[in-house]
Amino acid sequence: MSDATTIEVRTGEELNRELLQTFIQQQIPQAPKGELQIRQFSAGHSNLTYLLQIADWEAVLRRPPLGPVAPKAHDMEREYTILSSLHPYFQPAPKPYLFSDDESIVGSPFFIMERRKGIVLDTKFPNEVTYTPELGRKISQLMVEQLVHLHQVDYKKTKLADMVKPEGFMQRQLSGWIGRYERAKTDEVRGVAELTDYLTKNVPNSAAPTIIHYDYKLNNAMFSHDFSEMTGLFDWEMTTVGDPLADVGAAMSYWIQPNDPDLLKKGLGAPPVTVLDGFFTRDEFIQMYADKSGRDVGSIDYYLTFAYFKLAVICQQIYYRYRKGQTTDQRFAKFNVFVENLIQYALITAKK
Structure with missing residues (x-):
C-alpha cells in the first residue's frame, strides 16, 4: 500500500x-x-x-x-x-x-x-492522477472482471471446501445477521421489524455456490499506477462459499452513485470516488456482471436490500463498541445515525 x-x-x-x-x-x-x-x-x-x-x-x-x-x-x-x-x-x-x-x-x-503496492481509492484520487470519465469506466470494469474471476475459482480445490457448508447459505446468513443485530442493539430503530420480516419471507433460491469475498469494495482493492490491473484485494475475513449474488449485493451496498440520497452518500463522511462522472452506476455494474458471469440477476434487489441490512448491523456492532467504551475512536460517535439511515434505505430498496 x-x-x-x-x-x-x-x-x-x-x-x-x-x-x-x-x-x-x-x-x-x-x-x-x-x-x-x-x-x-x-x-x-x-x-x-x-x-x-x-x-x-x-x-x-x-x-x-x-x-x-x-x-x-x-x-x-x-x-x-x-x-x-x-x-x-x-x-x-x-x-x-x-x-x-x-x-x-x-x-x-x-x-x-x-505487502502489495499500488493505489487504493476511497474518497479522492491521488494528486498525481488526472481523472477522466474513461478512467472511471476502466476501474469499474476491472472491479466487475475481478469479481467474476473470483466467482470462477473452484472452491473444492481450496481449503474452503473443508471450512464451509454452502447449503442453506442465505437462510443462515439472515438468521445470523438478525442475531448479531439483537446482540449489538443500543436503541430502538424504526423499521427494523418490517425489514427483517420482508427479508425472512422473500429469500430467493440461491445460485450454485462460489467463493465470495463478501466485503468487496473499492477501498479494499489496490490498482497499478496505470490502472491496468488490480494488484491487491484485502480484508478477507468475511470470505466464505455461498450465493455469488450475495457478494454482488454486498459490493453494490458500498457502490455509491451520484443520484443517491445524502443519507447514503455521506453516511461515512465524504462520498467515494464512484460518484464521479464515468464510474458505472449500480445497474451498469450488475448488468456487466450478468453478461460476463452468465448468471441470472433478476432477484438482485433482494440481495441489495439484505446487504444494506448487513451493513447496518456491522455499523451497529461498531457503534456498540463505542457506546460501551471499548473504543474511543471519534469516527464512530455518529454511527447510530448511519445505522438508522441504512435501515430506511433498505426498506426503500425492498419496495422497488
Missing part, C-alpha cells in the same frame, strides 16, 4: 516493537536483521492493520480490534487459511507468511502477509 495510506500508530493501538521484532527474525527467514519500524494503515473501521519495515523488507500485520469482539468475528486464523489456499488461484489475494495465536506478542492472535 502506498505510504500515503499509513499514519503514526494511533494512541492505545501500539504494538510491542521489541517482542515483535524478535518474533519476526525468528519466524520469517526472508526478514533481514535490523530495527523494526511500525506504522498503521489509516483506512478501515474494524481489524487493525500495520505496516512492518526492516530496512527494505516490508510486510503487513493484521490483528482484531481492541476490546471484546463479536463471536466468530475477526478470526485471524481463518483469514490466514483462506489467503493461503486462495493466493495460488487468485492473483490479487496477498500471500500470507504466518499465523500466530501467541497473544503475548501483540495482545491477540495475528497474521503477517506480504
